[in-house]
Amino acid sequence: MGRVVIDIKGLIPGYVNGSGASFKYPALNIVALNNELIALVGRNGVGKSTLLRTLSRLQPALSGNVYINGVSTNTISHSEFAKLVSFIPSEPAHASHTTVYEFVAMARYPYKGWFEKLRADDHEMVKKAIGAVGMWSYCNRFIDNLSDGERQRVMIAFAIAQDTPIIIMDEPTAYLDLPNKFEVMRLLREQSASGKIVIISTHDLQTAFGLVDTIWLMLPDGIRVGAPEDIVLSGSLNRLMDSTSVTFDIKTGHFVYKHNTRKKASIVGADSHVKRWTAHALQRLGFEVQLTENCSSDICVQVVKQEGKVQWILGTTDRNPTFDSIRDLTIYLKSKI
Numbered sequence: 536m537g538r539v540v541i542d543i544k545g546l547i548p549g550y551v552n553g554s555g556a557s558f559k560y561p562a563l564n565i566v567a568l569n570n571e572l573i574a575l576v577g578r579n580g581v582g583k584s585t586l587l588r589t590l591s592r593l594q595p596a597l598s599g600n601v602y603i604n605g606v607s608t609n610t611i612s613h614s615e616f617a618k619l620v621s622f623i624p625s626e627p628a629h630a631s632h633t634t635v636y637e638f639v640a641m642a643r644y645p646y647k648g649w650f651e652k653l654r655a656d657d658h659e660m661v662k663k664a665i666g667a668v669g670m671w672s673y674c675n676r677f678i679d680n681l682s683d684g685e686r687q688r689v690m691i692a693f694a695i696a697q698d699t700p701i702i703i704m705d706e707p708t709a710y711l712d713l714p715n716k717f718e719v720m721r722l723l724r725e726q727s728a729s730g731k732i733v734i735i736s737t738h739d740l741q742t743a744f745g746l747v748d749t750i751w752l753m754l755p756d757g758i759r760v761g762a763p764e765d766i767v768l769s770g771s772l773n774r775l776m777d778s779t780s781v782t783f784d785i786k787t788g789h790f791v792y793k794h795n796t797r798k799k800a801s802i803v804g805a806d807s808h809v810k811r812w813t814a815h816a817l818q819r820l821g822f823e824v825q826l827t828e829n830c831s832s833d834i835c836v837q838v839v840k841q842e843g844k845v846q847w848i849l850g851t852t853d854r855n856p857t858f859d860s861i862r863d864l865t866i867y868l869k870s871k872i
């Protein structure tokens with residue numbers, strides 16, 4: 536696959552109605568490069584689908600331009616554009632009485648003239664695409680009878696068979712369980728590694744921040760572009776969450792519930808994994824937790840491990856309450872605070 540560059544210049548995506556623009560996003564200036572897997576993230580309603588649909592030419596921009604390899608997409612014919620960009624919408628395909636094979640074969644039609652049949656090399660491409668997503672044994676199954684995860688793989692096969700240098704997918708990991716989310720991301724990584732630009736929108740920050748090359752973070756006042764790590768270090772994620780109940784913990788890389796109470800607790804003991812998960816439980820109860828060598832707060836939990844058995848002792852003497860599980864410890868603490 537040759538080099539591909541998307542150059543977004545002064546693009547304002549949005550909708551107009553009779554009284555003017557009903558939704559208008561600030562102007563975007565971004566360059567995307569081949570081999571880049573990009574996740575577009577942002578709150579509900581910020582404009583992710585609108586931007587992806589605009590890049591895919593399914594709706595006009597309010598102003599600005601998108602260039603693919605230096606050519607304005609407004610000047611590219613529909614059939615040529617279909618050889619450059621495949622767009623997979625967020626709603627899973629429901630094509631009645633269409634088999635997986637027939638559905639993926641439709642991806643080859645941009646390469647055909649009117650009434651022209653698929654040739655042997657088109658069929659090879661379709662077979663390769665279905666095989667690449669591990670769906671070969673499903674070829675004769677109807678699309679309607681697939682699970683969401685299976686259908687999502689078929690959608691990726693469609694994009695592979697369309698064989699475009701740019702793949703745009705709106706929420707490809709929605710509806711999927713965790714192993715399937717990672718599997719879909721692996722397939723998309725393979726596509727970008729083969730030289731394509733892959734742009735997806737997602738609400739799944741863990742998957743996005745763990746696996747993509749670049750984040751496009753859509754905030755209400757404009758977009759931030761960077762490696763996931765750049766975005767974390769810029770502090771922009773707290774603006775994404777800008778909420779009274781969630782905050783981003785830069786030390787752990789996790790989004791955490793914001794508690795109002797800030798009682799202090801310390802956890803002592805030798806087993807670092809047990810200490811860390813005990814801290815997790817106490818943080819959930821609203822404690823500010825320190826993992827230390829010595830008890831330094833009013834509430835101190837000792838993690839003791841003897842002959843493979845773990846116990847949690849509240850306080851510093853043997854007469855203090857002792858628990859056999861984190862659940863018992865938290866039930867006790869909740870009854871006291």
Ligand SMILES: Nc1ncnc2c1ncn2[C@@H]1O[C@H](COP(=O)(O)OP(=O)(O)OP(=O)(O)O)[C@@H](O)[C@H]1O
Pocket residue numbers: 550551557558577578579580581582583584585586
């Ligand atoms: N057809 C339409 N006409 C006018 N406004 C629309 C239309 N479709 C969506 N909008 C508005 O455009 C804004 C952006 O919507 P969009 O669907 O792009 O957001 P999103 O970030 O994809 O949201 P979500 O994460 O909830 O899917 C919203 O305020 C929405 O109400």
